Amino acid sequence: MNRKKQPLYKRIIVKLFGKFYYFYVTNFRRDIMKKSLSLRRGECNHCGVCCKGCPNLLKNNDCKFWYRGNCDNQCLMFPVFPYQIEFNSEDVRNNCGYYWEEKDKSWLSKNKI
Numbered sequence: 001m002n003r004k005k006q007p008l009y010k011r012i013i014v015k016l017f018g019k020f021y022y023f024y025v026t027n028f029r030r031d032i033m034k035k036s037l038s039l040r041r042g043e044c045n046h047c048g049v050c051c052k053g054c055p056n057l058l059k060n061n062d063c064k065f066w067y068r069g070n071c072d073n074q075c076l077m078f079p080v081f082p083y084q085i086e087f088n089s090e091d092v093r094n095n096c097g098y099y100w101e102e103k104d105k106s107w108l109s110k111n112k113i
C-alpha cells in the first residue's frame with residue numbers, strides 16, 4: 001500500500017502533539033479509541049516495521065508481550081488512528097496492513113478525532 005508523504009509542517013505538528021493525544025485518548029477517552037478501532041480495516045501482516053529497534057521484537061516479528069496475554073500496552077494496539085500510519089516512516093506507510101476508508105477518515109476528522 002503506497003501512501004504519500006505528508007507536508008513537512010503537518011508532520012511537525014503531528015510529531016509534537018500526536019503522542020500526547022494518543023496518551024490522552026488511550027488513558028482517558030477509551031470511547032474515542034474504540035470508535036476509531038471499530039472503523040479500522042485490514043489486518044496486521046507482521047511486517048514488524050512499526051516495532052523496528054524495540055528490544056521486545058522477536059525474530060519472527062511478533063512482540064514477546066503477546067505471549068504474556070498483556071494486550072493493554074499502548075503500542076500493541078497500534079495503529080489506533082489514521083495519522084499514526086500516514087505521518088509515520090516510509091516503511092510503515094508502505095507496509096502496514098491497516099487502513100481507514102476515506103469516508104471514515106472524514107468522519108473522524110469532522111469529529112476532531
Ligand code: SF4
Nearest residue numbers: 051054056057063075
Ligand atoms: S508492540 Fe511495542 S513492545 Fe511489542 S515489539 Fe512492538 S514496539 Fe516493542
Ligand code: SF4
Nearest residue numbers: 044045048050096097
Ligand atoms: S506496521 Fe502495521 S502491519 Fe506491520 S507489524 Fe506494525 S501494525 Fe502490523
